[in-house]
Amino acid sequence: MARLAGCRWLKAFPAAALGPAWISGxxxxxxxxxxxxxxxxxxxxxxxxxxxxxxxxxxxxxxxxPGQRDEIGNLLAS
Known part of the structure; x- marks a missing residue:
């Protein structure tokens, strides 16, 4: 329905419950x-x-x- 309405950017929420396979699917x-x-x-x-x-x-x-700050920094640097 969203695509038919012209939407080309969609929010996948809650992504942690959906998983990456949902996106690729x-x-x-x-x-x-x-x-x-x-x-x-x-x-x-x-x-x-x-x-x-x-x-x-x-x-x-x-x-x-705070435990994820280094990993976030690494993501932004790549």
Whole structure:
């Protein structure tokens, strides 16, 4: 419905529950749709979602977690 309405950017929420396979599964029939993976993700999850076809991975609580700061920095540097 969103695609038919002209939306080409869609939020995949909660991405942690959906998993990267959900993204890659939808990219097949909807290659023109860009997915933003968000909800319950850790910095370490980002590469798998990007590899699955997500265009953006949004981190929320991970930004406030001091244990993830180095990993977030590594993501931004790559």
């Amino acid at each position: 939808l990219k097949g029939p909807f290659p023109d749709v860009n997915f933003v993976a968000t909800g319950g993700l850790k910095a370490a999850d980002a590469p798998a979602y990007l590899a699955a076809g997500a265009r953006v991975v949004a981190l929320g609580a991970a930004l406030a977690d």
